[in-house]
Amino acid sequence: MPGFAANKVENILDEGIEKGGAKLDNKQIEDVIKSVLDTETGERLKIYVDTCVHCGLCSDACHHFLSMGRDPKYSPAGKVKRTLGEIFRKKGKVSPEFIKSASIIASTECNVCRRCSMYCPFGIDVAYMMKVVRRICHKLGVTALYIQDTAHSHSVTMNQMWVKEDEWVDTLQWQEEEAQAEFPKLRIPLEKEGAEIMYSVIAPEPKFQAQLIYQAAIIMNTAGIDWTMPATPGWDNSDMAMYTGDFEIMGRLKRSHFDTAARLKVKKIVMGECGHAFRSVYDVGNRWLGWKRPPVPIIHALEFYYDLLKAGKIKxxxxxxxxxxxxxxxxxxxxxxxxxxxxxxxxxxxxxxxxxxxxxxxxxxxxxxxxxxxxxxxxxxxxxxxxxxxxxxxxxxxxxxxxxxxxxxxxxxxxxxxxxxxxxxxxxxxxxxxxxxxxxx
Amino acid sequence: MHDLYNFVRGPLAWTAFFIFIAGSLYRIIKMFVMIKKKESFVFTFWSWKYSLRSIMHWLIPFGTVNMRMHPFMTIVTFIFHICLIIVPFFLFSHNVLWDESWNISCWSIPDPVADIMTIIVVLCIIFFLVRRLKEPEVRFLSTASDYFLLAIVALPFLTGFIAYHQWSSYQFWLILHILTGEIMLMAIPFTRLSHMLFAPFTRGYAGSEFGGVCHSRDW
The missing domain is CATH 3.40.50 (Rossmann fold)
Incomplete structure (x- = not known):
């Protein structure tokens, strides 16, 4: 069926983007773009735009470009051209249709993985530029439905999957009981003030991968770690708001996470095997809150396992x-x-x-x-x-x-x-x- | 013709140098002022160690994965930039002008070598042009200004070559050579040629973030 492959990737209708786009008018778009570009970005973005010599050498960095038959519109610079490039060229006077397509490009055709920064001779941060586009789309209310729902969950519950406070504690106690069948003295210590480590996870773990909490408990108990998990919101380290461009929510999330660690007076936060949460806690969220480095040391699971194995705490x-x-x-x-x-x-x-x-x-x-x-x-x-x-x-x-x-x-x-x-x-x-x-x- | 020569050799030359130097300073100072004002975290995360580490890797031919992926492009790019900088600075005829105007005597490259380097610059530009037209991912990004810039860089070399060999009206080609050289100088701060000014900063900042925060390599 000709055109089938193209239909899989083009002309995708997303309810959030469609409904958000339908409410837009040109004046509002222009105002929001102006406010983001004037108040939230600066010379760095302008220099990136001016310095790019359109050499195309970033293309081979991008899995979208490589996978889509080397279609130039999927190259990192190609995506900048189709989004920010148009915004600059038209001085912000773009249509609602354009914003809808920019939202899809920036949020589903780029994973902000930063591989292209390692291939651009000038080290231009295309991921940052895509995040500026997402920010504009967020402020215009044109964000894909599912991820926006996740951001709503963050906003309401301080976790990504609408997990209620009692469900959270209940899940931990359930996993504790399960693990006690294997290891009778095992505990998942809740709210232990002064513990060395606060262990934090992302909400999908209690929601549908509870065995990961079970496994973490076994590892912690075997290695004899002085650890705790919070019984209050702030236990979730995940952050989809960072990716929708909703930095205000991101800031609230990270503050609640760090505040929880501070309240429990732990020495460090160890987090489960999650990547975006690490970026949010270690690199992005802390900056939004004004911290050069995270106020509480952050150890990713990989590094924690390394320490345990190196020290012989796990055999x-x-x-x-x-x-x-x-x-x-x-x-x-x-x-x-x-x-x-x-x-x-x-x-x-x-x-x-x-x-x-x-x-x-x-x-x-x-x-x-x-x-x-x-x-x-x-x-x-x-x-x-x-x-x-x-x-x-x-x-x-x-x-x-x-x-x-x-x-x-x-x-x-x-x-x-x-x-x-x-x-x-x-x-x-x-x-x-x-x-x-x-x-x- | 003589008046025109005096104009491009005199007032226009001064103007071109002034616009090049003042314009470059303006862009760099503006960058520092604006970054300080709105994005001062760039200074917070700037690391000389990791900036220089990144810049060094990108200055060494085949020092990065991407350069090794595109060997021909790498060779052409390095040769192009080396010739582009060496020829105008160390050409004997230019040194004579430095000497006449400001008593600066400088080491020169032999004329036949400069000749070959000039041809190399032009050939490299032809390669960039063909690449821009033929490679879909480069063509997609190209705008009229990109072709225009290739011409701005090519013309001083082409006209200089013709003038030196005195194939036809020497004075005409010489004037054209000086004029196009001046256009190129004036274009540097205000076009994509400004990558000459900004590359160390953008690369250095990427290196600082990758090295200092992410503990990883950016090459």
Whole structure:
């Protein structure tokens, strides 16, 4: 059927974007664009626009470009041209139709993974430019329905999945009881003031991946860690508001997270295997609140596992036998420098580790991150088609198991594996640790 | 013709140098002032160590993954920029002018070498032009100004070459050479040629963020 492939990625109707766009008038668009450009951006954006020599060398950095038959409109600079480029050229006098399409480009055709900054000779931060576009669209109320719902959840509940306060505590106690069957003295300490570590997770864990909390509890108890989890809002470290451009909500979320850690007087926050949350807590949210560095030290799960294994606090009963490959999530590898530590962890746990290529900072994106998967089902097919390069990369490893130390990557790669019928299981690192560690009798 | 020569050699030359230097200073000072005013976090996160680390990698041929992915483009780009800077500064005829005007004597490259380097610059520009027309991802980004800029850079070299070899009216080509050179100088601060001014800052800032905050490489 001709045009079918194109229909999968073009002419997608999203209710949030359609309804938001229908309410716009040209004057409002011009005013909002002017206010964002005048008050929220500065010389940096202008210099990026002026310095780009249109060389196209960023193109090969982008999995969208590589997967869509090298269609130039999907190159990083191509996406800037189609969004900010038009806004600058028309001096903000753009139509509601344009804003709708800009919202789709910036939120579903770019994962703000920052790979292109490593390919641009000038280090132009295209991800930042796409986030400026998202900010404009957010202020105009033209954001994809599903991710906007998530932002609403953040705003109302301080977590991403409408988890109520009692449900949260109940889930932790439920997992504690479950784990006590295996490890009778196990506790998930709630609200323990002065603990060394506050363990924080993203809301999908209590919502539908409670076994991850179970596994974390087993790891913490085995390693003899002095830890706690909060029983109040502020337990969720995730942040889709950062990706919709709703920085005000982002600020409230991060403040509540840091405040909770401060209230519990912990020395550091250890977070589960999530990438975007790490970016939000470690790099973006703290800046919005005026902190150069996070006010409480942030340790990503990968680094925490590294510390535990290095110090011998977790011992390996028998290494994992199946061949594994490792996906390097942008936010913790390119954004957190944990490439070596993650390899130490994987090699300590697994017998047969196969690198995928390119890897480390140069790994291809999962195409789920940056809020793209959170834009929901309308964009699922597009998300699959526009990451064929990832499927090829996974297949080339020939590994039986794919490790993904990031929730967004995990869900996105699970979709890729399904869509391209790749014979590969996907696991978190904690799944492997739980399976191969020595547990107290 | 002689009056025209005196004009491009005198007042227009002064104007061009003034616009180039003052314009460049204006753009750089404005950058610092505006960043200080609205985005002072750039100074907070700026790191000399990681800026220089990034700049060095991008100054060394094949020092980055992207350069290794596009070997021909890398070679052409490096040769182009090297010749583009060396020829105007170290050409014997230009040195004579420096010497006559300000008593500055400077080391010169032999004329046949300058000749070859000039041809290289023009060939590189032809390559950039063909690449712009033929490579879909470059063509998509190209605007009239991009072609115009290639012409602005090519013309001083082309006219200088013709004037030096005195194939036809020497004075005509010489005047055209001086004029186009002056146009290029004046264009630097106000067009995409300003990447000459801003590249160290944009690269340095990327290096600072990648190295200082993200603990990772940006090459």
């Amino acid at each position: 390996i009963r028998e290494k994992y036998k199946k061949s594994v490959t490792l996906h390097d999530p942008c936010n913790v590898i390119r954004g957190g420098g944990l490439a070596d530590k993650s390899r130490y962890v994987v090699n300590a746990l697994c017998d047969n580790f196969i690198e995928m290529h390119p890897n480390r900072e140069h790994n291809y994106c999962c195409n789920a991150g940056g809020g793209v998967i959170n834009c929901g089902p309308p964009f699922k097919n597009k998300r699959m088609v526009s990451n064929k390069v990832k499927a090829d990369q996974l297949i080339a490893t020939g590994a039986e198991v794919l490790l993904s130390p990031c929730h967004n990557c995990y869900s996105g790669l699970e979709d890729i594996i399904g869509h391209y019928k790749i014979n590969m299981e996907i696991k978190f690192i904690s799944d492997i640790i739980y399976e191969v560690m020595e547990k107290p009798a």
